[in-house]
Amino acid sequence: MKFSFSWLVALLAGLAVLVGYFVPILGWLQELVVQVAVLLASFALLAGIFNLLGVHWNRVDTGKPGSGYSILLVFSFIIPLITAGLDFWFSGRPMGYWTLWAFRYIQVPVEASLFALLAVTLSYAAARMLSRRLDIPGLVFFVTIFLVLLLTSPYISVFLTQFGLGGVRNLFTQVLAAGGTRGLLLGVALGTIATGIRILMGVDRPYG
Amino acid sequence: MSDLRAGGGEIESSGDQGSFESGDVSDWLSRLGQVEESPAAPGKAQPVQGDALPDWLAAPSEKGDPNVPDWMEELGINPSPPAPPASKPSPPPAKPSQPASKPLQSVSKPSQPPAGPFQPAARQEEEDVPDWLRSLGRQDAPASPVQPSSASQQETPDWLSSIGAGQSAEAFPAEDSGSLPDWLSNLAAATDPGPAASPPKQPDPSDRAGQKGAAFQTPAAREPALPSEPGVPDWLNSFKSPEPADAPPPEESSSGLPDWLSNLAAATDSGLAAQPAKQADLPDWFSQMGAASTPAASEPAQEADQGGLDWLSQMGAASTPAASEPAQEADQGGLDWFSQMGAASTPAAPEPAQEADQGGLDWLSQMGAASTPAAQEPAQEADQGGLDWFSQLGAASTPAAQEPAQAADQDGLDWLSQMGSAPTSPAASEPVDQGGLDWLSSIKSTEPAQTPPAEESSTGLPDWFANLASSAASGPAAPPAKQADLPDWLSQMGAATETPATQEPASPPAQAAPDWLSQFSTEPAPPAQEQSGDDWLSQFGQRAFGAPEETSPAEKAEASPPAWFADQDGALFDALRAGAESSAEEKPLTESKPAAGSDWLSNLGDSSSTPSSTPAFIMDDESANWFGDEQSPAVGDTGLSESPDWLSQVSPDQASDEALTEGEGESPAEALAAADMPSWLEAMRPVEAIAPDAFKDASDTHVENSGPLSGLRGVLRAEPEVGRIRRPPPLLSKLELSAAHQSRVESLETLLAAEGKAKPVAVQPPVRPQVILRLLIAVILILATLWGLVWSGAQQVSLPDRSLVESEMTEVVAVRGMVEMVSNAPVLVSFDYEPALSAEMNAIGGVVVTHLQEKNAFLTMVSTSPLGPALADQMINYVQAQRGITYTNVTNLGYIPGGAGGLLSFAKYPHQTIPYSIDSTFTPISPFTSNSDKGWASPALRAINTVADFALVVVITDNADTARAWVEQVRPTLDADTRLVMLVSAQAEPFVRPYYSESIQPDKQQVSGLLAGILGGVAYQSLRGVESAPWKTWDALAISSLAAALMIVLGGVFNLFAALFARSRRAKNGA
Missing domain, CATH: 1.20.5 (Single alpha-helices involved in coiled-coils or other helix-helix interfaces)
Structure with a gap:
């Protein structure tokens, strides 16, 4: 077994959480590790968002094939930021009227429509299954x-x-x-x- | 020659030379032997003057040294050291400081004083070693202190004497070199200054050969010079082990072997305590060979003088018990090592009195004995000085028993004479003095010769030759005593011709030639035929000395040069004969005295001295027996034979007595006259000269009329067709093609034309059936949903009956009961579903949230999905819109990052995990509203430290994994008063339902209540019994699901039959 620092960290974190279940006294250790994990997960989400934005921005900048979709993605990223800013500016809440409006009339119908296609596709597949x-x-x-x-x-x-x-x-x-x-x-x-x-x-x- | 010098340089010189009679040597050889006699070399034999030398030998004497040929003088070999005295009165004592091995001296050192031992007189008679061997042995043989030499010196050719005389002219007495060819004597003299006369000479470091000789030097060699054996070159004697100074002189070490051979023999005997004979300086490796199988003590009476080459003898003795040879006295001077090779396959016990004096080269004679039981050779005393090995070769085809009294002293070159005597007779078993070459005699002895015990076969042939002959002629009957010393290869040779001789003991085959020649003959020679394959040797003697009419001892002593030698110049052989006669006068040859090294020449005369008085030299019968009947007489008759005469004359009839008789009657001059034109030259004559009309074409009448061949007939004409002028054939302008070619051309043209055309692509129908089906399904589903949501006015599908829900849907009843208990209590509601399923989830969660608001529960909304907080707000707004009120006991904490870990963290440490709510986090910053009572700061949440502090946990999710995470991470942190309720979609119901069990107590249930899908919401609504707006979703669900089921069934059946039809069609097409 090759020793590595990452493995050591994973081992210690896992043992700390596991021990917290069986040894209540060491619950603080479990709490510490879990809090760190949640914090890292939050930053990981942000890192993922910015990474995705950077990749598609790079595609738009270089003009590679399919960059139009990247423009749409960047635009979709910017619009919620604008609405959230407006909501925060006017109502003091990042999730105000404009944000919920966009969510309700844009995002929910789009996702619902895509999910509705699933019903049609599954029905068609079931009908074609016996021929295949x-x-x-x-x-x-x-x-x-x-x-x-x-x-x-x-x-x-x-x-x-x-x-x-x-x-x-x-x-x-x-x-x-x-x-x-x-x-x-x-x-x-x-x-x-x-x-x-x-x-x-x-x-x-x-x-x- | 250089090799010999080098080899001699490695071996000590020895003055041990086998004594031999000068009469055994041909004149020309005797004269040669005189040349190398050093002044210090005593000897009884008087040097023979060079008047008998052939011209080619005598010519150098006219210039300077009469014994040196021109070619030797040109080579710088000076064979003219001071002539040694006939005998040396007082041999110098052995040089104690004489290095055993001396570096090889330059051949061109004739002034080296001769020094060395002298042979005893008794040994001088047995010096049968050829001069060339003797002179070689002289180089390395240890100097014997007392070796009165009396051997004749004429037997060494000058070219050998010149070599030996260069260094050891004084060291080697005359008799030492007398039996050796001059070239050997000179070689020895050149390389060995002699221990007696020359001061101890340090080896020349620069002399490579000398160093090598020192390397091979045995301890014995450093001792005082040992009495060398006669006839053995010193370099052979050097192989001998050192003889004790006080050791008595060997009595029977009279072999004519070269010293190097004698030393070899002595080396093998050195370890034998009971063996009185002198011990040779054999190399260890060879002495061990002999000693390996020959116990020394078991040979009490073996007195074989195995000078020099005893190592070969002991090789033969490897399989021969020495004790079984009580009286074997084979004087195998020098080369009897080879004879013992033959003894390897010979039981030596039956050889009581074998005294074959095989001076020098009798090692070869014993090769012939390899195939001959030695028991059948009781007393063979062939004195084979020097080259008697060749004489035994002649004896191979001669039954030795038929010549009991033959005592030809054929020292030296008698092997050649025995070759001649091979066919002659059964007299090969006579005591032949086969000086040195008796190995040929041993070949002869393989014949079924009934040799008397005391027979002495002094055929003069070398032993190897004699044995070869004897092996060819002898059978399993009683061969002469010397039979057993041939090596296998020679024995086999003898055995090849042994059979006919065995079958005809009274008529020995005339094929005394080697087997390889005798095998050419398909018939055995006539019984009385005395000319065998080696007749050329006998004829050599006849031509040189005149064919003796009768065999006499004196005639046997005449050395006959080979035919090739005799053919060169008749005068030469006349001179040689004169010398031989003079030698015979000096020493009676009737005695079985071994001739010195050159007796192979003297024995040439003996080849004709058979009892049958057969002339030995017949020109036309030279090769009769060599090839037997192989040649067809017709070839010779027609004269068209392309083979030379010596081949064409090979026929049985030419080997007849008549031819032999004719040969006898001819004088040498006549014989020479008959051979004016060499056969090879005669064979080259044009065929036309023999058969001018044989190859003429009668049909060709053309006679050349121009050019240098003008007038000749049958000449190939040069221009029969070239000169003609013809019209060139007309060329076809039209290509004729067959039907097959036409078809192929058309095929090719079709291919080429089709290559440029585009292949038509199968046109796909713009609307395929599958697309139609797909669109049809979509349209039907859309219409069904719209009809339920839009166009249906009232509730199309009735809600489930309450009683039915209470009886059939207990999980819904459980949810309702828990919601009823959370009045004015904080309730944690998690919105963990996606916007795509918001319609279903809103239908499920809306009834519960509405119920909670009716209970005035403090709704704390969280989500594990980033879109959850928005969905929560949407849900609250939807409920408010449904109720028409604004519900303020709501706080949205937002997103819980970290997945399952975040849930755990939130379950235990909600404040740390989500410290701020969406509504209250930025309140101070917001200039417009004040939300200070929101979030963890609200009064309802101030008592909340853990999730367990909530009154109810409601999870609205469409994901089974999220539901499982809540069950696994949060449910353990809840206490008995806090329940977990799942509001899941229909697709997640199967995964969540296992966590619900109505049979388990509520405080121990993992999921206390479950609402799944629209059906669950409708059932919850029906259970509550609250009047509400019609459930359009319920109608749309009912219609769309039914339509989907029907479409799936219809489409499935259609595709099923389509598939079956396609299979049947493919089956038909395939059939």
Whole structure:
């Protein structure tokens, strides 16, 4: 195992947080490390924002292909700053009227529209699935989609509920899906433990 | 020669020379031997005058030194040291300070006083080592203190004598160099000044060879000079181990081996306590070879004089128990090391009295014995002085047992004579004095010769040659005593020809030639045929000295030069013969006296001295036996043979007795006359001269009429077609193309034309069905939503029944109960949802916020999302708008950074986490309003230190992770009086519902109440029973969700059948 300073820092930080769970007396150490981590994460967010702005500004400056999109990104970055400045100047809050206006009428509709396309795309993919993969798993997947979507529909659920078949939807969403999700969560938990141990041991060094 | 000098420089000189009879040496060699006799060298043999020298040898004598040829004089070799006396009366004592190894002296040092030991007289008879070997051995052989020398000195050619005389003219007595060729003697003399006459000479540091010689110097070599063996060059004797000063002189160290060979033998015997013979200065490596398998004590009577080359003998002895050779007296002077190589495969026990005097080169004779059981050679005493190895080669094809009394003293070059005698007869097993070359005799001895025990085969051939011959001719029957010393390679040679001889013991094959030659013959030689493959050697003797009619000892003593030598000049051989005769007169050759080193020449005469009185020299039969029947007689008959005569005459008929007889009758002059034109030259004659009409083309009648070939017929004409003038063929102006070519051209043109045309792109319909379906779905959903929100006047879809909600939706009932308990209490409301879901969340949260305001709860709004504070204000404004009032018990603390950590921090330390509210933070700065009662400064929040101090915590979120973070980070900090209520969207319901359980006590529940989706809000509204405006959202939700479900079903079914139809169509098309 190659010794490195970054590994030493990661080891000490991890041990400090872990010890804080089992030894309440050393909670202060856990607090210290977590506060430092939050602070670094905040600066990391800022660093990421400025890095992204610099990259696209460089692309605009050099006139590389696709620089128009970079101009749009820079412009989108500048507009919230202006609105926030105006809100702060006039209302004393960085998130005032203009900022919420832009958020409500620009950002939310854009993201909602993109998410709505997902519904169309998923529907089309489900319809084309049988032409691309005509086998048992494909058929099972296709039937499952159809039933969940159909049972989710308020019309169908209400109809079934009226006939005492409301539990059919719960069978899919709370039994089958929940069972699979529990398994996934257990796997995630075990994976998290293993990853934490590996990081503490220096086997995995995602920090470089 | 330089190699020999170098080698000699490494070896001590030795005066041990094998004594030999001068009569064994051809005249020309005897004369050569006289040249190198130093004055200090005693010897009994009188130097032979140079009148018998050939012209090419005699010519130098006219100029200065009669014994030195011109080429040697030109080389700077001075073979004319002061002629040594015939004998040295008082040999100088051994030089104790004489370095054993002397640096190689320059060959051009003839003035070096001869010094060295003298051979005993008894040894002088056995000096069979060729002069060239003897002179080599003289360089390094240790000087023997007492070696009265009486050996003849004529056997060393001048060119050898000149080498040896350069340094050790005094050190080597006449008899020492007499048996060696002059060039060897001179070599020895040049490199060894002699221990007796010359002062101790320090090795020349600059002399590389001398240093090397010093390096190889054995301790024994530094001792007083040992009596060297006759016939062994000093440099061979130097290999011998030092002989004790008081050791009696070896009685039978009379081999004609070179000293270097003798020393080798003695070196191997040095460690033998019971061996009285002198010990050679063998190199350790070689002596160990012999000693490895030959226990010394087990050879009590072995008296083989293995001067110089005993190392080879002991190689043979590696597999030979010495004890089984009680009376082996093979005098293997010098080169008997080679003979013992042959003994490696020979059981030596059955050789009781082998006394082959193999002076010098008899190591080769024992090579022939490698394939011959030594037990069948009881008393072979071949005195093979010097080169008798060659004589044994002749003996390879001669059954030795058939010549019991042959005692040709063929010292030196008798190996050549034995080659001649190989086919002659079974008499090869006679006691032959094979001075030095008896290794050839041993080859002969491999024949199934029934050799009498005391047979002495003094064939004069070298041993290796004799053995070679014997190996070819002998069978498993009783070969002569000297059989076992041939090495394997020579034994195999002998064995190759051994079979026919075995099958015909009474008619030994006439192929005494080496096996490689004898194998050419497909038939064995006639029984009485005496001319074998080495007839050229015998004929050499005949030509030089006249073919003897009968074999006599004296005739055997005549050394016959090789045929090639005889062919050169008849006068030369006449002179040589005269010298040989004079030598024979001086010493009777009937005795089995080993000739000195050059007896290979003297034995040439013996090659014809077979009992069958077969003439030894027949011009036309030179190569008859060499190639046997390989050559077709028809070739010779037609005269078209391109091979020389010596090949063309190879045929059995030419090897017949008749040819031999004819050869006998011819005088040398006639023989010379018959060989006027060399065969090789005759073979070069044009074919037309033999068959002028053989290659003529009868159909060609053209006769050349111009040019230098004018008048000739059959000449290739130069311009049969060139001179003609023709009209050039008309060139086709039209290309003829076949149908296939036309089709290919058209294809190519089509491709080229299509290459420039643009490929039509399939036109897509502007509106595809999928797009239509997509638009159709969107339109239907939009219309359904608008119809529910806009165009529906009254509530289209009735709200859920209260009783049904109370019975079916307990979580809603729990929420309502908790909101009812928070009157005038601070309630923490978290707005953690996105603006995209604000419509749903406002429908859910609005009923609860309205209920809270109705309870006059102090709403403290926070958010873990940056847009949360704006959504909170929007919610408050929405509720105020719904109620138509302005609710002031509200404070917006703003954003909680840090995610889950921030929640933890806020749960425990709210003031530290969010110290300022949006409404009150900048109040002092704001010039227009005063919000001092807002934020943490408001009266409702002044008692709040932790989240647990709030009366109720309401989380409005559309994210399951955010809900989980609140449950995990904040819920543990809450006490039993503070409950956590979740208002989530429909999509987050499955993830939040697990935290709710109605079966658990409320204070222990993680989530005490849950409202999920619009349905939850409607149920909460229905539960409260409060009259309100119609829920347009509820109608829009009902219609749009139903429409979406229908569209999904219809679209799915449509696409399903479309897919099935497409599959069936593809299946049909594919079929």
